[in-house]
Amino acid sequence: MSDRVVPEPQRRRRRPTKQGVVLSAELIVDTAIRLIGQHGAEALTVRRLGAALGADPSAVYRYFHSTDDLLLAIADELIGRAQHGWQPTGDWRTDLRAIGLRIHASYQAHPQAALLAAHRTTGRTHEIAAVEAILGILRTAGFPDAEAVRVYHAFVDQSLAFAALDAAALALPAPAAAADLQVWQASYARLDAATHPHIAATAHLLTADMRRSGYPYALDLLLDAAGARLRSAGAGHDG
Amino acid sequence: MSDRVVPEPQRRRRRPTKQGVVLSAELIVDTAIRLIGQHGAEALTVRRLGAALGADPSAVYRYFHSTDDLLLAIADELIGRAQHGWQPTGDWRTDLRAIGLRIHASYQAHPQAALLAAHRTTGRTHEIAAVEAILGILRTAGFPDAEAVRVYHAFVDQSLAFAALDAAALALPAPAAAADLQVWQASYARLDAATHPHIAATAHLLTADMRRSGYPYALDLLLDAAGARLRSAGAGHDG
DNA sequence: AGGCTATGTCAAGCGAGTTGACGTAGAGAA
DNA sequence: TTCTCTACGTCAACTCGCTTGACATAGCCT
Numbered sequence A, B: 001m002s003d004r005v006v007p008e009p010q011r012r013r014r015r016p017t018k019q020g021v022v023l024s025a026e027l028i029v030d031t032a033i034r035l036i037g038q039h040g041a042e043a044l045t046v047r048r049l050g051a052a053l054g055a056d057p058s059a060v061y062r063y064f065h066s067t068d069d070l071l072l073a074i075a076d077e078l079i080g081r082a083q084h085g086w087q088p089t090g091d092w093r094t095d096l097r098a099i100g101l102r103i104h105a106s107y108q109a110h111p112q113a114a115l116l117a118a119h120r121t122t123g124r125t126h127e128i129a130a131v132e133a134i135l136g137i138l139r140t141a142g143f144p145d146a147e148a149v150r151v152y153h154a155f156v157d158q159s160l161a162f163a164a165l166d167a168a169a170l171a172l173p174a175p176a177a178a179a180d181l182q183v184w185q186a187s188y189a190r191l192d193a194a195t196h197p198h199i200a201a202t203a204h205l206l207t208a209d210m211r212r213s214g215y216p217y218a219l220d221l222l223l224d225a226a227g228a229r230l231r232s233a234g235a236g237h238d239g
Numbered sequence C: 001a002g003g004c005t006a007t008g009t010c011a012a013g014c015g016a017g018t019t020g021a022c023g024t025a026g027a028g029a030a
Numbered sequence D: 001t002t003c004t005c006t007a008c009g010t011c012a013a014c015t016c017g018c019t020t021g022a023c024a025t026a027g028c029c030t
Helices: A025-039 A046-053 A057-062 A067-082 A092-108 A111-117 A125-141 A145-171 A174-186 A197-209 A215-233 B025-039 B046-053 B057-062 B067-083 B092-108 B111-117 B125-141 B145-171 B174-186 B197-209 B215-233
Strands: none
Touching: A025 A046, A025 A067, A025 A111, A046 A057, A067 A092, A067 A111, A067 A125, A092 A111, A092 A125, A092 A145, A092 A215, A111 A145, A125 A145, A125 B197, A145 A174, A145 A215, A145 B145, A145 B197, A145 B215, A174 A197, A174 B067, A197 B125, A197 B145, A215 B145, A215 B215, B025 B046, B025 B067, B025 B111, B046 B057, B067 B092, B067 B111, B067 B125, B092 B111, B092 B125, B092 B145, B092 B215, B111 B145, B125 B145, B145 B215, B174 B197
């Protein structure tokens, strides 16, 4: 029954809950984001959200049709927060690197919402602004249009893909996340050099490296290769 | 109570269920993958899996400690299917490219399962074989160990991240997927050149390029950059 | 032939999202 | 001020998720 939700403009009463809290869609979204940040991904359940708000869990359904509806609202809020305050330096590599790391970082801050949002094309203002900025950086740097579009595509998809991948790891229930990390020591580090020479030779490096996100290095590789193509393809272009 | 599970080597009886099915870990994994493929990721519940198998849902717990345990087995099976029948050529770039595209393709064949499994570390046989193969390719090519591990990490995560990203697009409900694609024509292609010059100038290229996966191009960029680092770092190596 | 036990089944427990019914607080009109 | 109307907070219950303790039995091993 989605008809429980009253559209924003028609809301009238600001009736406090038993515990004295005056609810609003905004307050619910903020509380949900805080809940995820404080107690991990599993903390976001309607029951716990109700408790954190000081209201009956079902009160949430007066503001959102479903938990999915709520999560989309959260994602939208996060897109807004992500873009905040970035300034270009004029150097294409520095700027792209900064944008990539920013996208990645902002999604990591809210893994559960990231999982939902990372693979959608919204076409909304914040997304459009980002596309225009990235294309501008590439074209100003001298990439021919066709190449600029391909690099843009690879760059954005790689950023979002890694953001979602790393977010998924963070959003995992605690025991599963621990198990995934443990595998490198419990399983890979103990393989016999006779049967698995390459793993055995690099096990110590693997266990150290796999703790971190592979994104920064992958990003550097992408920018390296893009730079090489820029040098060979667009040699005589003006900006 | 994880002690319900009897390790493979100790299994003795092959007792049929009421409906006459003889269970096995393999059969359960295959059935689960089929279930997901036919009815979407949400179809994978222990109850439905039991029904599809022709067994009581709790019978699954005689073979897997939990649904997460089952999920890891599914992930490993997909990795195994990706490697099936692959033969190295001896050229590191050709081999890595083939493996990357194979992993991507294998996950695309089961988008719903890929969404659940792509970001997990299984530590099981198929995954271990893949890790050993990839590390072997890199070290044989002459990458120093530390660099080989970093490239391995970036390569694998890039493959899995794109696999999950593209799987998510395929797994989307039809109307949502159509909407996401439509955005490029309905929104981006109509932006004013005065306010969004870079998007306007490349809109025709964008709408064409964004239909495809960005992975093959991103993979080529990664291999380009890795090759450059191999040339500069390991100049005098054999292999 | 007989026993041991692996394993399929049953029933129940807990916690998730969700919703129908109900009562009341409180804004708006007179 | 008072009256009315309804938004919305609350309660209780439903479905469905995973999981597990207890039980019964099939079938391998000696």
